Amino acid sequence: MPVMELKQVNKSYKVNGGETFQALKDVNLSFKKGELISIIGESGSGKSTLMNLIGGLDSDFQGEILVNGENIRDYSEKSLVQYHKEKVGFVFQSFNLISHLSVLDNVTLAMTLSNVSKADREKRAKEILDVVGLKDHVYKKPDAISGGQKQRVAIARALVNDPDIIIADEPTGALDSETSNQVLEMIKEIAENGKLVIMVTHSEKVAAYSSRVVTIDDGRVIDDQAGNALIVKENKYKTEKPNRNKNLSLLGSMKLALLNMKEKLSRNILIALGGSVGIMSVILMLSLGSGVNAYLTDTMNSQVNPLVSEVHMPDEATGNETEINKLQKQNPLLGLSSAASFETENTEELAGIEHVESVEEGFTNFSVGSSKASFEENTAQFMSITTVSSMITSADILEGELPNEGEVVITENLADTLGDVLVGKDIQIETLINEELLDLTMTVSGIYGSEGGMDTVYLSYENLENALEEAGGELAPNIVYLVSDDADATESIKAEVERLEYKGSSTEALADTFSQMLDIFTYVLAGVAGISLIVSAIMILTVLYISVVERTKEIGVIKAIGGRKKDIRRIFVSESFLIGLFSGLFGVGIAWGLSLAANAASTHYFDVDIIILTPTYAIAGIVLSIIISMVAGLMPASKAAKLDPVESLRRD
Numbered sequence: 305m306p307v308m309e310l311k312q313v314n315k316s317y318k319v320n321g322g323e324t325f326q327a328l329k330d331v332n333l334s335f336k337k338g339e340l341i342s343i344i345g346e347s348g349s350g351k352s353t354l355m356n357l358i359g360g361l362d363s364d365f366q367g368e369i370l371v372n373g374e375n376i377r378d379y380s381e382k383s384l385v386q387y388h389k390e391k392v393g394f395v396f397q398s399f400n401l402i403s404h405l406s407v408l409d410n411v412t413l414a415m416t417l418s419n420v421s422k423a424d425r426e427k428r429a430k431e432i433l434d435v436v437g438l439k440d441h442v443y444k445k446p447d448a449i450s451g452g453q454k455q456r457v458a459i460a461r462a463l464v465n466d467p468d469i470i471i472a473d474e475p476t477g478a479l480d481s482e483t484s485n486q487v488l489e490m491i492k493e494i495a496e497n498g499k500l501v502i503m504v505t506h507s508e509k510v511a512a513y514s515s516r517v518v519t520i521d522d523g524r525v526i527d528d529q530a531g532n533a534l535i536v537k538e539n540k541y542k543t544e545k546p547n548r549n550k551n552l553s554l555l556g557s558m559k560l561a562l563l564n565m566k567e568k569l570s571r572n573i574l575i576a577l578g579g580s581v582g583i584m585s586v587i588l589m590l591s592l593g594s595g596v597n598a599y600l601t602d603t604m605n606s607q608v609n610p611l612v613s614e615v616h617m618p619d620e621a622t623g624n625e626t627e628i629n630k631l632q633k634q635n636p637l638l639g640l641s642s643a644a645s646f647e648t649e650n651t652e653e654l655a656g657i658e659h660v661e662s663v664e665e666g667f668t669n670f671s672v673g674s675s676k677a678s679f680e681e682n683t684a685q686f687m688s689i690t691t692v693s694s695m696i697t698s699a700d701i702l703e704g705e706l707p708n709e710g711e712v713v714i715t716e717n718l719a720d721t722l723g724d725v726l727v728g729k730d731i732q733i734e735t736l737i738n739e740e741l742l743d744l745t746m747t748v749s750g751i752y753g754s755e756g757g758m759d760t761v762y763l764s765y766e767n768l769e770n771a772l773e774e775a776g777g778e779l780a781p782n783i784v785y786l787v788s789d790d791a792d793a794t795e796s797i798k799a800e801v802e803r804l805e806y807k808g809s810s811t812e813a814l815a816d817t818f819s820q821m822l823d824i825f826t827y828v829l830a831g832v833a834g835i836s837l838i839v840s841a842i843m844i845l846t847v848l849y850i851s852v853v854e855r856t857k858e859i860g861v862i863k864a865i866g867g868r869k870k871d872i873r874r875i876f877v878s879e880s881f882l883i884g885l886f887s888g889l890f891g892v893g894i895a896w897g898l899s900l901a902a903n904a905a906s907t908h909y910f911d912v913d914i915i916i917l918t919p920t921y922a923i924a925g926i927v928l929s930i931i932i933s934m935v936a937g938l939m940p941a942s943k944a945a946k947l948d949p950v951e952s953l954r955r956d
């Protein structure tokens with residue numbers, strides 16, 4: 305029974321302008337096991353066309369090519385892949401070895417595509433390389449061996465899956481006569497070992513090796529003659545059929561991608577660096593945003609007792625509008641606190657909030673130009689007189705202690721203006737509260753450290769109340785402090801205060817607004833930085849397209865030895881995955897390095913880390929980079945998968 309039969313095979317190529325060119329005309333041939341067939345004919349007579357049809361690289365023909373009774377034209381993609389993996393092995397004139405793979409990897413590739421275990425495929429590849437006499441060259445790259453050796457690698461590659469048919473298109477066309485003879489001997493032996501070998505040649509001498517010579521002219525078989533009968537020999541090239549019911553694994557494709565990237569290492573490093581710029585900028589912007597935000601929040605919180613919530617009366621409750629009230633309304637920057645007073649019912653309502661342990665009454669007053677403090681001959685204006693509360697802790701006091709009756713704490717800046725060593729000294733305070741002029745002599749008990757805050761004099765509520773009564777006035781609280789029994793409950797207390805339509809701390813409200821603005825600003829900046837991600841994506845796209853063009857031959861080879869479209873796509877997508885991974889790693893690495901430098905500087909000057917690069921940002925950055933790169937890689941990868949193997953292999 306013939307291994308292969310061709311019946312009325314016709315093949316025409318479409319040429320420019322819708323015309324066709326008939327390259328094969330009514331070819332009828334039948335091939336048996338153990339035959340060595342030479343196909344001879346002039347250049348352009350259709351020999352390669354015939355080989356491509358027989359090898360299943362081109363299914364666009366009329367007629368039948370029967371293998372085991374089935375026309376290979378009608379094969380599904382799966383059967384065709386199976387045919388390439390198991391039935392045929394190719395040997396090409398120009399060797400078509402993959403230059404970035406070692407001799408060993410070139411031979412194992414066919415098994416890698418079938419996901420044969422590494423140990424198994426290396427063992428088998430080494431065996432077959434030993435048979436073709438390349439034992440000592442297995443780890444060399446194709447560039448480092450001679451033409452004859454390259455062709456022997458190609459023969460080993462064709463044999464390694466133990467196919468029934470070997471197709472060799474001018475296998476000695478690129479070799480000198482001595483190596484040609486060696487290669488031909490080898491091919492002859494392969495046929496003698498029982499395989500069907502179909503070899504194209506235009507050398508009469510080569511034809512003399514064959515058991516049969518088929519002559520083609522202008523697409524027609526014009527002669528078919530028996531040559532020297534082959535003596536059947538013991539199968540020296542026999543290899544066990546590997547277990548290959550599987551396809552290229554993800555790991556296998558990663559490894560292939562990695563080997564290719566290693567070959568063009570400097571280029572790939574540059575691409576990854578280029579790709580990392582976008583990721584790096586986005587990460588840095590976001591991290592800078594959280595750094596600045598954290599700094600602000602910290603600064604705010606450091607002045608605030610976490611157990612205490614500051615409460616003001618709502619604006620509209622301002623029944624007894626004072627001068628200062630009016631001033632504040634016209635000029636809100638002077639202070640956002642309302643000067644409206646709390647009634648007993650208000651304080652009771654607030655005291656009823658869950659987790660509120662105590663309610664402290666307080667008073668704060670702003671004035672411009674009407675409050676001054678003097679010590680000896682120095683006089684300084686101050687803006688606010690405020691009662692002390694649990695909000696101020698001794699941690700806020702730089703020097704001295706919190707005030708008792710007859711004592712005040714003043715802010716650092718005010719103290720600096722008044723004199724050098726003030727703690728323990730008496731100063732004179734003049735201020736206008738509720739339209740009563742107060743003129744008090746008070747002892748400075750401490751200095752309050754508030755950077756950038758307004759100049760303030762602090763004294764106890766009782767002290768202020770007594771002083772005001774003596775002057776004929778009356779003090780009502782215009783601020784209360786809710787002390788919580790649990791720091792974690794402070795947030796819920798603040799929420800409840802808001803729900804009851806009181807106002808919270810004005811500084812906190814300001815800080816919130818500020819931090820929201822900062823967030824928006826951060827996202828806008830990150831978005832702008834994100835534009836460079838698009839540039840990276842386009843760059844990766846271009847590079848992968850170039851890679852597809854460069855590797856056209858390799859793609860052809862992979863298809864010829866049984867690579868599916870999916871496998872090829874997978875190899876390229878793996879490559880874009882790796883580029884994305886490396887870009888991401890570089891991006892995060894560089895961002896991290898820059899953040900270290902920036903933080904060293906900001907710590908030196910402001911005692912704060914200005915860039916907070918969280919692991920979340922780092923991981924998100926790497927994932928984003930991989931996604932972008934893989935999306936960019938999709939188009940080139942499917943272009944590669946669609947390449948026509950005949951076209952790809954023809955290219956030189």
Ligand code: ADP
Pocket residue numbers: 317318319325327345346347348349350351352353354
């Ligand atoms: P050989 O291998 O015998 O030198 P080929 O089989 O390569 O010849 O080509 C046979 C004929 O078919 C030639 O005339 C060639 O120009 C033509 N041909 C081959 N491939 C194509 C193609 N893709 N498109 C159009 N014509 C082609």
Ligand code: MG
Pocket residue numbers: 351352353
């Ligand atoms: Mg040819």
